[in-house]
Amino acid sequence: PALLLPAAAGLVLTPATRTHSSAAAPHARPTIRAVLDVDVSQQRVPVPAAFFEKSDGLLNGKAAYDEMYQRSVDDPSAFWGEVASQFHWEEPWSEVMSYNFAPSKGEVFTSWFKGGKTNVCFNALDRHVAAGHGDQVAFIHEPNEEGETVKSYTYAEVLDEVQRLANVLKEKGVRKGDRVSIFMPMVPQLPIAMLACARIGAVHSVVFGGFSAEALSGRLIDAQSTVVLTADGVMRGVKPINLYDIVQAATKICGEACMEVEALVVLKRLPDSDKTPTLVEGRDVWWSEAIASADPKCDVEWMDAEDPLFVLYTSGSTGKPKGVLHSTGGYMVYAATTSKYVFDLQDGDTFFCTADCGWITGHSYVTYGPMLNRATQVIFEGVPSYPDNGRLWRIVDEHQVTQIYTAPTAIRALMRSGEGPVKASSRKSLKLLGSVGEPINPEAWRWYFEVVGDSRCPIADTWWQTETGGIMIAPLPLEGWAQKPGSASLPFFGVQPVLITPEGKEIEGPGEGLLAIKAPWPSTIRGVVGDYDRYVTTYFPIEGEEYGYYLTGDGCRRDEDGYHWITGRVDDVINTSGHRIGTAEVESAVVLHPDVAEAAVVGFPHPIKGEGIYIYVTLNEGVEQSDELLQALRMQCRGEIGAFASPDVIHWAPALPKTRSGKIMRRILRKIASKDTDADSLGDTSTLADPSVVDTLIATSPLA
Numbered sequence: 001p002a003l004l005l006p007a008a009a010g011l012v013l014t015p016a017t018r019t020h021s022s023a024a025a026p027h028a029r030p031t032i033r034a035v036l037d038v039d040v041s042q043q044r045v046p047v048p049a050a051f052f053e054k055s056d057g058l059l060n061g062k063a064a065y066d067e068m069y070q071r072s073v074d075d076p077s078a079f080w081g082e083v084a085s086q087f088h089w090e091e092p093w094s095e096v097m098s099y100n101f102a103p104s105k106g107e108v109f110t111s112w113f114k115g116g117k118t119n120v121c122f123n124a125l126d127r128h129v130a131a132g133h134g135d136q137v138a139f140i141h142e143p144n145e146e147g148e149t150v151k152s153y154t155y156a157e158v159l160d161e162v163q164r165l166a167n168v169l170k171e172k173g174v175r176k177g178d179r180v181s182i183f184m185p186m187v188p189q190l191p192i193a194m195l196a197c198a199r200i201g202a203v204h205s206v207v208f209g210g211f212s213a214e215a216l217s218g219r220l221i222d223a224q225s226t227v228v229l230t231a232d233g234v235m236r237g238v239k240p241i242n243l244y245d246i247v248q249a250a251t252k253i254c255g256e257a258c259m260e261v262e263a264l265v266v267l268k269r270l271p272d273s274d275k276t277p278t279l280v281e282g283r284d285v286w287w288s289e290a291i292a293s294a295d296p297k298c299d300v301e302w303m304d305a306e307d308p309l310f311v312l313y314t315s316g317s318t319g320k321p322k323g324v325l326h327s328t329g330g331y332m333v334y335a336a337t338t339s340k341y342v343f344d345l346q347d348g349d350t351f352f353c354t355a356d357c358g359w360i361t362g363h364s365y366v367t368y369g370p371m372l373n374r375a376t377q378v379i380f381e382g383v384p385s386y387p388d389n390g391r392l393w394r395i396v397d398e399h400q401v402t403q404i405y406t407a408p409t410a411i412r413a414l415m416r417s418g419e420g421p422v423k424a425s426s427r428k429s430l431k432l433l434g435s436v437g438e439p440i441n442p443e444a445w446r447w448y449f450e451v452v453g454d455s456r457c458p459i460a461d462t463w464w465q466t467e468t469g470g471i472m473i474a475p476l477p478l479e480g481w482a483q484k485p486g487s488a489s490l491p492f493f494g495v496q497p498v499l500i501t502p503e504g505k506e507i508e509g510p511g512e513g514l515l516a517i518k519a520p521w522p523s524t525i526r527g528v529v530g531d532y533d534r535y536v537t538t539y540f541p542i543e544g545e546e547y548g549y550y551l552t553g554d555g556c557r558r559d560e561d562g563y564h565w566i567t568g569r570v571d572d573v574i575n576t577s578g579h580r581i582g583t584a585e586v587e588s589a590v591v592l593h594p595d596v597a598e599a600a601v602v603g604f605p606h607p608i609k610g611e612g613i614y615i616y617v618t619l620n621e622g623v624e625q626s627d628e629l630l631q632a633l634r635m636q637c638r639g640e641i642g643a644f645a646s647p648d649v650i651h652w653a654p655a656l657p658k659t660r661s662g663k664i665m666r667r668i669l670r671k672i673a674s675k676d677t678d679a680d681s682l683g684d685t686s687t688l689a690d691p692s693v694v695d696t697l698i699a700t701s702p703l704a
C-alpha cells in the first residue's frame with residue numbers, strides 16, 4: 001500500500017485497552033481528552049424513556065438501524081436511490097453512484113445521481129409551499145438584544161424574498177456557475193442569500209463574519225467572486241462588527257490584486273447613526289431597496305446533480321485555506337437524511353442550531369438539512385453569554401425548542417456559571433441535545449445530559465467535517481442504542497469508517513489509528529477550488545490493495561462494541577472553540593511583523609476552548625520583548641485572520657528546537673506548551689541540533 005502522507009507520521013498507536021490519558025500514549029498529541037477526562041470507561045447510558053414519550057422514534061429500535069445500515073453498505077445505490085426518490089427531480093438520474101478514491105487508478109472523483117436534474121432551493125421551499133405549508137414558520141429570528149422586535153419568516157415569505165433576491169443577483173449579472181460571496185451576520189437573510197444563489201445555480205461562498213478584511217479578500221480572490229452579499233454591521237453581544245467596512249477594505253485589497261468587486265448588496269441591520277455607511281454609488285445597493293423593486297417571480301435553474309452547490313473555505317495543515325467544493329444532488333440528499341434521523345426531526349419540531357452559517361454546521365443544519373425537512377428553526381444572531389449565561393435556555397423556553405445543536409466549547413463555557421442559569425428555565429420542550437465541532441469530554445457530556453436535559457434527552461455527539469458535508473458518526477435516538485459519554489458511537493447509513501495505521505494497513509476490531517472512510521457517501525467532498533493536486537494529496541493519499549480511502553485528518557479509537565472515540569486532529573490543524581485553524585496560517589500572520597525572526601504555532605489543551613493557540617516567537621536580534629509587542633502580535637493575528645485566531649499564549653523563545661537539517665520539532669513544542677515536560681514525555685531529543693534549547697524553553701515558559 002502506498003502512503004504519501006507525512007502528517008500521519010506523528011501518530012503513535014496505543015493498544016485498544018488503554019484509556020485516553022497522556023501517560024498511556026506518551027507521543028500522541030495531547031488533546032482535551034487528556035486533561036479533562038475523568039472517566040472514559042465503558043459507561044452506557046440508555047436513551048431515556050422520557051424521550052419516547054415525546055417521540056415515536058423514526059425507526060423501530062437499534063435492530064432497525066442495524067438492518068438499514070447493512071443494506072446501505074451492501075448496496076449503496078439501491079439504498080440511496082430509494083432515499084433520493086423522496087425529493088423532486090426534474091429529470092431522473094441514470095446512475096446512482098460511481099467513484100474512484102485511488103489516485104493510482106486514475107482521476108479521483110465521486111459522482112451521485114448522475115444525469116439527474118434538481119434544485120436544492122426548490123426542494124427546500126417551493127415543494128413545501130406547493131404542498132400547502134406556506135404559512136408554517138421557517139425562521140424565528142432571535143436578535144442579539146433580548147426582546148428586540150424583529151420579523152420571523154414563514155416558508156412563503158422565505159420563498160418570496162429568495163426569489164426577489166435571486167432576481168437582484170441576476171440583475172447584477174450573476175449566472176449559473178458564477179461564485180457569489182456572502183459575508184453576513186447570522187440573521188434570516190443569511191440562509192435566504194444562500195438559497196437565492198442555489199435557486200439560480202450560483203455557487204455560494206459564505207465567509208464567516210468574524211474574518212478580517214485580509215482573510216476575506218483572499219477568499220474573494222480565490223473564489224473569483226465579484227458580487228458580495230453583506231450587511232452594514234451587527235452587534236454580537238456588546239461588540240459591534242462593522243461588516244461593510246471590512247468588505248470595503250477587502251475590496252481595496254482585491255483591487256490591488258487586480259480583481260474588481262463589481263457589486264455589493266447590503267442589508268441594513270444596525271439603526272441609523274453617524275456610523276451608517278455611505279454606499280459606493282453605482283456599485284452598491286441596499287438590500288431592502290433592491291428587493292422591493294425586484295420581480296417577485298424567479299424560475300429555478302434545474303441543476304445537474306453533480307453541479308457545484310457551494311464552496312466553503314477551511315484550514316488545512318499547510319498554507320492558505322482550501323475551498324471545499326460540494327455538489328447539488330448528493331449533498332441535498334445527505335444533509336436532509338442526516339437531519340431527519342440524527343435529530344429525530346419531525347413535524348411540529350422547532351430546531352435550534354447555534355452555529356453560524358459561516359461554518360459547515362450552519363450550511364448543513366440550518367440552511368439545508370432542516371429546510372429540506374420543512375422544520376421551524378431559531379436563527380440566533382447573538383452569543384450564548386449575552387446578556388448572561390442563561391440566554392440559550394430562555395430561547396429554548398420562549399420558542400419551545402425541541403432540539404438544540406451546539407458545541408462542547410459553549411457547553412464548557414456555560415458550565416462555569418453552574419446550574420443556576422440553566423435551572424432558571426424549564427426546558428421541558430427539549431427532546432434531544434446535539435453536540436458538534438470537537439470531542440465532547442465526558443464531564444461536559446454529563447452536564448449537558450443531566451443539567452441541561454434533566455436526564456430526559458438523548459445526546460447526539462456528531463462527528464463530521466466541512467469535507468464530509470454531513471454527519472458521519474453519531475448515535476441515533478433509538479431504543480436499544482446505548483450512549484457512551486464522549487463517544488460519537490456508530491456510523492450513519494452508508495458510511496464505512498476504518499482505522500488505518502500510518503503505513504496504510506486497515507486495523508480490524510478494537511484499536512486506534514487514523515480515521516479514514518472507505519467508499520463515498522452522497523456528500524463527499526468533490527474537490528478543492530482550483531487545486532486538484534491538493535485535493536488528492538490531502539484527502540486521498542492512502543491506497544489499499546483494491547481501493548483508496550478518504551483520509552479525515554483525525555485520530556480515532558474503536559472499542560469492543562465498535563464505538564468510535566475521536567481523539568482529535570493528527571495534522572497541523574488546531575481546533576479552537578470548534579474553529580479549525582491551520583498552524584501555518586497563524587505562523588505566516590506572525591512572521592509578517594518586522595520584529596519577528598521566526599514563529600512556530602501549536603495547539604495545547606485548553607479547558608474551555610478544547611485547544612488553545614500557543615505561539616513561540618523568536619525576535620530579531622536586538623529587539624526587546626515587551627507588552628506592546630505582545631499586543632502587536634495579537635493584532636497581527638486578528639488582522640490577518642480574525643479575532644478567533646488571537647493567540648492564547650505567546651512564548652518569547654530565544655531559539656526553536658530544530659533537527660540538524662533545520663526542521664522544527666513540533667512534537668517537543670506541543671509537549672512544552674502542554675507542560676508535559678518530564679524526560680519520558682519529551683522523548684528523544686538527541687537528534688536536535690542543540691538539545692539545550694529545550695531546557696531554555698522549559699525555563700522561559702510563560703505558563704511556569
Ligand code: WTA
Pocket residue numbers: 314359360361435436437438439440461462463464465466467488552553554566568569575578579580
Ligand atoms: C472535529 C465541523 C470529535 C474533528 C462539523 C474534525 C469532532 C473537525 C466532532 C472538523 C465530534 C467535529 N467529536 N471531534 N463530534 N465534530 N470534530 O470542518 O477534528 O469545522 O476533523 O466541521 O472537527 O471541523 P469542521
